[in-house]
Amino acid sequence: MKIHVLPSGPIQTNGYLLTDAKLGVAILLDAPGGIWEKIQPILAKEGCKLTELWLTHGHWDHTQDSARLKRATGVLIRAHQADQPLIETPEIMEEFMGARLGLEGIKVDSWVGQGDRLTALGREFEVRHVPGHCPGNVLFYAADAKAAFVGDALFNGGVGRWDLPGGSFELLEQSIREQIYTLPDDTVVFSGHGPRTTVGAEKTGNPFVMAAVQ
DSSP states (O other): OEEEEEEETTTTEEEEEEEETTTTEEEEEOOOTTHHHHHHHHHHHHTOEEEEEEOSOOOHHHHTTHHHHHHHHOOEEEEEGGGHHHHHOTHHHHHHHTSOOOOOOOOOSEEEOTTOEEEETTEEEEEEEOOSSSTTOEEEEEGGGTEEEEETSEETTEEOOOOSTTOOHHHHHHHIIIIITTSOTTOEEEESSSOOEEHHHHHHHOSSOOOOOO
16 A cells, blocks of 8 residues: 655645555545645556545545545545534535635545444555544544554644634543554554654654653
């Protein structure tokens, strides 16, 4: 499995294209604006077909290209149902962002939740629910690849903002401790913004949420 990190859109949100040239398939985690133009040449070069789009949460910068991808590829879309209003009715975000975002609502094909196991690219991904930044924020964890795609729950040296509707620092802190910090320390954390980090590095150095002293 190859992980392509593709910052895209007006605030450089990370989209992650996972490809397996031997199997000829690819999945995309999050769809920031303009990512379709970035993934097309990669898919062509590696001879892969995009089969699924997994949304870590429903905020506009992670879903902006979803409808366009659906039309272009027929991709199957997965997300957590707690973010259904944001994904299907993006005008909700315009109300609290105070801006016309020009978003297009989409229908999710398959809802995911805590403890689900998804098979893609010949490997298993575990779904963990990590609300606090957004009600439906989830992470996708591939144990054999030592990789966790966490959306905006946790960043390198930071955490997702909790001041938007549906946000709560107390819930976010609990989610990070119970759902992210319980992963192996050498797990690479791929966040919705910024550079990668590891679970171990954040447990000892994140100024917002450090691991509890044993």
